Amino acid sequence: MSRPHAVAPTHRRLLVGVVVLALLAVAAVVLVWSRSSSYDGASRAAQRYVDLVASGKGPDLSRLAAMTAGGGSPERDDAADLLAGAEQRIKVLDLAGPKRAGRAVDLPGDLDLEDLVEVEVRYRLAGSEHTWPLVLGRQDGEWRVAVPMLGSVAWDEPALQGLDSEIRLGAVVLDRRPRSGAGEQVVAGGQGAVGEVQPLYPAVYAFDKRIGAWFASARTRVSVLPGEPSAQPAVTLEATGATLEALADDLTDRAEACDGQEAFARCPFFDLVATPRAGGGDPYASGWWQGLVGEPEITVEGTTARFSGAFRYEARSGSRTMRFTGEADVALSSLEAGPTLGAPEVERAG
Structure with missing residues (x-):
């Protein structure tokens, strides 16, 4: 009767080594497959996130906060609302495969994320092409955007x-x-x-x-x-038109003061009538002021107002009309009070 052929010790060690290597290879394949599968989740999460940023659809934008580590905040909620009303949004061109984040990521607050990866997003906005490294990490088993895709x-x-x-x-x-x-x-x-x-x-x-x-x-x-x-x-x-109206009203109010006790202090035309060219007009005489002729014209450049118009007054030869031009700084002491003319300088026109 024949006996089983004995395996030499050297052959046994070789066989064990082959088996170990095979098992290690299988483990490596499983590990690579597992990591690849996990990173596929990061790719899908990145794609969903940038698609939302690109779509700008109001009801869907609330999901941006759910996909962001740390969740929502009033600032981010308002950012989503503003995005919904934007005139133009990004067009996603391509997403590169995820890779381990090769840079320090300043995570908001005390968030603790695992397996930080980076997905390069290539997109177009306003006629130019841009890239952005979107960083994601796992939180409670779900992929989240580590830092929102935000600017200011x-x-x-x-x-x-x-x-x-x-x-x-x-x-x-x-x-x-x-x-x-x-x-x-x-x-x-x-x-x-x-x-x-x-x-x-x-x-x-x-x-x-x-x-x-x-x-x-x-x-x-x-x-x-x-x-x-x-x-x-x-x-x-x-x-604005409201400013021009307010300044015209202010000039009219100053003109109305010409016929009262405050004429010397407030009437912008007082000195014009007190000159020899006024034909004997006397701004100290009672009834000398006869009012503006029509509405004054006012323009504003920067914070300088320029105005022109005409007024009537009593002179020795009778009622006369004088045309005038002038300018003043626009004074804005408060938004509620509205603009006024600060110290108008007036001269005779023509």
């Missing part, structure tokens, strides 16, 4: 004569912005001083600037990118 605008303040201006994006007045040069301007990585700066998702927003009902800029556009703040577009504040 470096608003310039103060405005005119130290009065605070009103910034509008679309129809929304922004309350979160610095009111002085001491305010924090940067929303670095989507973060910033709470209550100081309104974060904004990347988009093109309609923008204008106002000071009450008195001065307003033409509406223009501001393009916001994530990360460092975008520069505020240069705009010119111009006087």
Whole structure:
């Protein structure tokens, strides 16, 4: 009877080694597959997130907060509302495969995220192509955006004569912005001083600037990118029709003072009538003032008002008409009181 052939010790060690290597290879494949599968989740989460930013559909934008580590906040909720009203949003061109985040990520608060990965987003906005490294991490088994895809605008303040201006994006007045040069301007990585700066998702927003009902800029556009703040577009504040009416009323009120006891102090035409060219007009005589002729014309350039018109007065030869021109600084002591003419300088026209 034959006996089983004995396996030599060397062969046994070789066989065990092969089996171990095979098991290690299987484990590596499983690990790579598991990690790849997990990273696929990050890719899908990144795709959903940027698609929401690109769509700007109001009811869906509430999901942006749910996909962000740390959840929502009043600032982010308002950012979503502003995004819904933006004039132009991003067009996503491509998302690169996820890779381990190769940079330190400044996580908001005390958030603890696992497996931080980076997905490079390539998108187009306002005719230019951009990229953004979107960082995600796992929180309670779900992939979350570690830092929102947010930027801001470096608003310039103060405005005119130290009065605070009103910034509008679309129809929304922004309350979160610095009111002085001491305010924090940067929303670095989507973060910033709470209550100081309104974060904004990347988009093109309609923008204008106002000071009450008195001065307003033409509406223009501001393009916001994530990360460092975008520069505020240069705009010119111009006087509104309400300002021109207020200044005309102020000049009329000053003219009405010419026929009273305050004529010397308040009447802007007093000195014109007291000159030899006035034909013997006497602003100290009773009844010398006969009133303005029609409405004065007023224009405003910057904060300088220029006006012209005519008035009637009594001279030795009878009733006469004098045309005048003048200018004054526009005084804005408060938004409620409205603009007035500060120390008008008047001269005879022609």
